[in-house]
Amino acid sequence: MSVTVYVPRDSSALSLGAEKVAKAIAQEAAKRGADIKLVRNGSRGLFWLEPMVEVATPAGRLAYGPVQPKDVTSLFDADFLKGGKHPLALGATDEIPYLKKQERLTNARVGITDPVSLDDYLAHEGYRGLKNALDMAPAEIVKAVTDSGLRGRGGAAFPTGIKWNTVLNAPGEQKYIVCNADEGDSGTFSDRMIMEGDPFVLVEGMTIAGLAVGATQGYIYLRVEYPHAHQNLNAAIQAAYAAGYLGKNICGSGKAFDLEVRLGAGAYVCGEETSLLESLEGKRGLVRFKPPLPAIKGLFGQPTIINNVISLASVPIILDKGGEYYRDFGMGRSRGTLPIQLAGNIKHPGLIEKAFGVTLRELLYDYGGGSATGRPIKAVQVGGPLGAFMPESQFDTPLDYEAFAALWAVLGHGGVVVFDDTVNMADMARYAMEFCAIESCGKCTPCRIGSTRGVEVMDRIIENQDRASNIQLLRDLSDTMLNGSLCALGGMTPYPVLSALNHFPEDFGADSKAKAA
Amino acid sequence: MNQLDWDKNAVQAVIEGLKDIPGALLPILHGIQDRLGYIPPDSVPLIASALNLSRAEVHGVITFYHYFRETPPGKHTIHICRAESCQSMNSRGLEAHAKAKLGIDYHETTADGDFSLEPVYCLGNCACSPAMTIDGEVYGRVSPERFDEILNEVRAEA
Ligand SMILES: Cc1cc2nc3c(=O)[nH]c(=O)nc-3n(C[C@H](O)[C@H](O)[C@H](O)COP(=O)(O)O)c2cc1C
Ligand code: SF4
Ligand code: FES
Numbered sequence: 161m162s163v164t165v166y167v168p169r170d171s172s173a174l175s176l177g178a179e180k181v182a183k184a185i186a187q188e189a190a191k192r193g194a195d196i197k198l199v200r201n202g203s204r205g206l207f208w209l210e211p212m213v214e215v216a217t218p219a220g221r222l223a224y225g226p227v228q229p230k231d232v233t234s235l236f237d238a239d240f241l242k243g244g245k246h247p248l249a250l251g252a253t254d255e256i257p258y259l260k261k262q263e264r265l266t267n268a269r270v271g272i273t274d275p276v277s278l279d280d281y282l283a284h285e286g287y288r289g290l291k292n293a294l295d296m297a298p299a300e301i302v303k304a305v306t307d308s309g310l311r312g313r314g315g316a317a318f319p320t321g322i323k324w325n326t327v328l329n330a331p332g333e334q335k336y337i338v339c340n341a342d343e344g345d346s347g348t349f350s351d352r353m354i355m356e357g358d359p360f361v362l363v364e365g366m367t368i369a370g371l372a373v374g375a376t377q378g379y380i381y382l383r384v385e386y387p388h389a390h391q392n393l394n395a396a397i398q399a400a401y402a403a404g405y406l407g408k409n410i411c412g413s414g415k416a417f418d419l420e421v422r423l424g425a426g427a428y429v430c431g432e433e434t435s436l437l438e439s440l441e442g443k444r445g446l447v448r449f450k451p452p453l454p455a456i457k458g459l460f461g462q463p464t465i466i467n468n469v470i471s472l473a474s475v476p477i478i479l480d481k482g483g484e485y486y487r488d489f490g491m492g493r494s495r496g497t498l499p500i501q502l503a504g505n506i507k508h509p510g511l512i513e514k515a516f517g518v519t520l521r522e523l524l525y526d527y528g529g530g531s532a533t534g535r536p537i538k539a540v541q542v543g544g545p546l547g548a549f550m551p552e553s554q555f556d557t558p559l560d561y562e563a564f565a566a567l568w569a570v571l572g573h574g575g576v577v578v579f580d581d582t583v584n585m586a587d588m589a590r591y592a593m594e595f596c597a598i599e600s601c602g603k604c605t606p607c608r609i610g611s612t613r614g615v616e617v618m619d620r621i622i623e624n625q626d627r628a629s630n631i632q633l634l635r636d637l638s639d640t641m642l643n644g645s646l647c648a649l650g651g652m653t654p655y656p657v658l659s660a661l662n663h664f665p666e667d668f669g670a671d672s673k674a675k676a677a
Numbered sequence: 678m679n680q681l682d683w684d685k686n687a688v689q690a691v692i693e694g695l696k697d698i699p700g701a702l703l704p705i706l707h708g709i710q711d712r713l714g715y716i717p718p719d720s721v722p723l724i725a726s727a728l729n730l731s732r733a734e735v736h737g738v739i740t741f742y743h744y745f746r747e748t749p750p751g752k753h754t755i756h757i758c759r760a761e762s763c764q765s766m767n768s769r770g771l772e773a774h775a776k777a778k779l780g781i782d783y784h785e786t787t788a789d790g791d792f793s794l795e796p797v798y799c800l801g802n803c804a805c806s807p808a809m810t811i812d813g814e815v816y817g818r819v820s821p822e823r824f825d826e827i828l829n830e831v832r833a834e835a
């Protein structure tokens with residue numbers, strides 16, 4: 161009987177040589193006459209162990225990693241196809257503590273199934289949420305999402321059910337479901353892992369959203385930097401059409417939903433929802449004034465749900481197991497789970513899906529194992545390039561939207577980027593201003609001009625020119641950007657800048673008096 | 678006789694195939710760049726007239742997006758990630774090394790036409806920082822030494 165061997169085709173695994181490993185395994189198996197079935201799964205998200213090869217044995221799936229092509233002969237020699245002993249053996253995959261301690265709801269299948277196999281998706285509880293939704297009235301579907309307590313995972317944490325309800329009640333000839341798959345925030349990759357590792361769950365979530373509000377057309381706005389996600393999404397969409405899960409008559413219900421992927425073109429601001437809509441319409445990605453909200457006047461002027469990948473991919477399990485099931489995870493007003501992305505200078509980087517409430521310290525040390533360089537961790541930036549830098553004194557903060565807000569920090573899309581003590585926070589503040597200047601859409605002055613001035617002011621601070629007054633200027637400039645910007649690109653760039661200054665004044669050559677916020 | 682140094686028929690085919698879909702401009706620009714490697718400025722009037730837009734509008738869209746280019750790229754395009762996670766793992770060192778090694782700055786192409794160098798702000802490979810791509814192929818944990826190895830591999834494949 162053939163033995164199933166899993167070698168991830170996740171981009172990060174590929175970036176570490178997974179393609180060559182897969183080829184080497186196929187060749188070696190052919191040479192030895194071993195009967196194997198090679199499945200190219202997504203990644204389990206244990207990136208220090210990638211490329212991580214798994215073998216299906218009667219005792220369950222066993223893992224080996226990190227595997228390089230040169231290890232393949234010895235793996236066969238050790239009879240790894242039967243779970244043989246080898247220096248790279250990691251034991252049962254599910255027992256690896258990093259994985260075992262997680263609560264994987266949204267990512268339940270990622271790394272387990274063949275991402276582009278509809279059969280595999282169905283065999284692992286796929287499309288059960290849609291089946292339920294097809295028997296429900298639109299308002300009931302919206303209620304289930306509202307009851308789950310799900311808040312948008314793209315950054316702003318707006319309650320998803322409330323947004324859907326607005327679109328449900330908005331009059332419009334043609335409503336749209338738009339998935340924000342721009343994932344521009346540095347330090348984040350959970351959208352990518354879902355789209356590469358379980359694209360059907362996003363397709364299913366969007367289909368349910370369509371049923372919930374009466375939208376018959378969906379678009380996934382995908383960043384061009386994600387070619388593998390593009391391939392897998394298109395494969396999943398094609399398979400869903402072929403099997404009647406998309407199209408004019410979903411599962412024989414008489415209801416229609418069409419879905420298409422559109423590519424972005426390397427503009428960070430196009431992750432902002434109204435800029436994204438402009439871009440989808442074929443224009444420059446200039447941010448729109450609100451109101452009107454996209455829920456009322458969105459794509460092509462029609463009522464539009466726009467949600468992040470993780471928000472939409474969390475909908476199938478909510479419709480399958482019920483809003484309460486999902487809501488029972490989490491703390492306070494942060495319900496359910498968050499796929500946390502641990503990145504940067506960290507020994508064990510990866511994807512950690514946990515109920516809200518886990519602390520930064522647990523993530524950094526229990527999961528992450530400390531910095532990759534072995535030096536002390538000086539700061540973490542949570543929530544992407546517009547997120548605050550947090551010092552060690554804040555590491556006991558639980559992951560909870562309100563707890564972060566209380567510290568003038570944001571959880572955002574759940575990315576945690578780690579820096580050791582060699583980082584200079586004035587350099588990071590300068591970079592934040594520079595990034596804003598490069599990516600500004602140019603519509604409003606505080607952002608467009610403020611960020612350019614900000615880079616100049618930071619240069620003077622770094623070069624020790626008249627520091628005290630330039631630091632004051634930096635604060636004034638930040639104030640203007642905070643209060644005068646049209647969107648969060650200009651409006652939140654002060655978060656990384658001022659948090660760096662306030663928590664690490666010594667890196668700005670400021671004395672502690674400057675610490676007054 | 679075709680005086681252009683780009684393939685007008687290819688551009689026309691892309692435009693014809695896509696001009697009627699909603700929001701057609703970005704898909705058309707992608708289609709052209711996929712085929713030619715860049716968007717020839719002379720193709721702007723063709724796109725504009727097919728979509729009933731002004732040339733200025735089309736040009737404005739091309740220049741708004743970092744990904745679109747109006748000049749032919751080198752044989753291989755290298756994108757180095759400049760964002761925070763990669764910085765925490767010394768992408769600044771990698772970037773300096775790459776520029777010195779290739780003898781070019783960002784947005785430039787080597788004199789032999791082999792390599793173009795572009796910045797990128799996150800490749801979603803932050804768990805394997807620093808990251809870069811060559812011709813869309815992604816590489817993780819790229820030290821300066823590894824950069825040289827990869828460059829040699831790419832050269833050897835050509
Ligand atoms: C500059 C900027 C960039 C953004 N980038 C993204 C992004 O890449 N992905 C995303 O889902 N949301 C992004 N957002 C948030 C979106 O504007 C919007 O809140 C989100 O798509 C709503 O979906 P959600 O409620 O499911 O989170 C960005 C916002 C701003 C201001
Ligand atoms: S804050 Fe910046 S990105 Fe946002 S609308 Fe204003 S100029 Fe555009
Ligand atoms: S920050 Fe470099 S890949 Fe994400």
